[in-house]
Amino acid sequence: MELALLAIGVGIGVGIVVGALGAGGGILAVPVLVFLLGMPAHSATASSLIIVLITALVSLPHHARHGNVEWRSGAVFAAISVAGAVVGSRLSALVPEQVLLTLFGVLLVAVAFAMLRRALRTRSEERAEAAAHGSRGADAEATVAIHDDPVLDQPGPDTTESADGLLHHHGEAELPTTPTRPASPRLPLVIAAATLTGLLTGFFGVGGGFIVVPMLVIALGLAMRRASGTSLLVMVIATAASLLARVGTDVQIDWATTLIFAAGSAAGGIVGGPLSAxxxxxxxTLLFSGLLGGVAAVTLVQTLLV
Structure with a gap:
């Protein structure tokens, strides 16, 4: 009973953070499951996949209703990622726990650094916008603040930008000549990006926007918001493949704790979502970077020094 209460409490906390910061739940779930709930590292990565899968399934219909899911491109990208997901899952089960957690800590540091650079660049753009347009600055700031994920408000190849510098989405003014995506994305780039996405998803048990969204932008040329919606489709397929690839291994899943954690995280996400506006x-993004840096420090210290 105490473990169940702890799982739902921690899950709600993670959900609030995820909802408010737009962060991916998987990258936070793994260290929480290991260091707070006492799961073995391999079990935690498998449980994280279940949490990511549930979150993606719940979130996908909302993005689909708003036309932010490229079904065909996303399905092709996800299908290619399956090979990487299977290989990553099998490799993860063979790696010693200390090595797995050390590599996960390194991943956290890399993502934290990338988010820090993005935050500083975005802050500079916001200040320039406010200085250039005076009274328009407040409106621009409000426009930037309403989003699903800190990554999503960055201009993508098919995001339109008006003369006043503001981005326009969801039926707002757009340039009629702007294509929704490149006519013929490079096939080798798509294959490489999808395979890497699957590999990281399967190996670490994560699959949030910090991996999939940039890959969809780079490989398929989608705008950030559309990439965010499409990434949910990719995550559903990639995480499902990663879980199936773990069948027959020695990895055990604590289903009760995992599902309770996932339910708490979903509830927390409902509370945290409005905070992002x-x-x-x-x-x-800066808060997300700092949070990941702190989690990375705890992960590496607990793994290497304790």
Whole structure:
């Protein structure tokens, strides 16, 4: 009973953070499951896949209704990622726990650094926008603040930008000549990006926007918001393949704790979501970077020094 209460409490906390900062739940779930709930590292990565899968399934219909899911491109990308997901899952089961957690800590550091650079760049753009347009600055700031993920408000190849510098989405003014995506994305780039996405998803048990969204932008040329919606489709397929690839291994899943954690995280996400509209994208991304840096420090210290 105490473990169940701890799982739902921690899950709600993670969900609030995820909802407010737009962060991926998987990258936070693994260290939480290991260091707070006492799961073995391999079990935690498998449980994280279940949490990511549930989150993606719940979130996908909302993005689909708003036309932010490229079904065909996403399905092709996800299908290619399956090979990497299977290989990553099998390799993960063979790696010693200390090595797995050390590599996960390194991944956290890399993502934290990338988010820090994005936050500083976004903050600079926000200040330039405010200085250039005076009274328009407040409107621009509000526009940037309303988002699903700190990553999503960055211009993508098919995001339109008006003369006043503001981005326009979801039926707002767009340039009629702007294509939704490149006519013929490079096949080798798509294959490489999808395979890497699957490999990281299967190996670490994560699959959030920090991996999939940039890959979809780079490989398929989608705008950030559309890439975010499409990434949910990719995550559903990639995480499902990663879980199936673990069948027959020695990895055991604590289903009760995992499902309770996932339910708490979903509830927390509902609470945390509205908080994201009250802060600038650069502030949210900076907070996400700091959070990941702290989790990375705890992960590496606990793994290497304890």
């Amino acid at each position: 009250k802060a600038r994208a650069s502030t949210l």
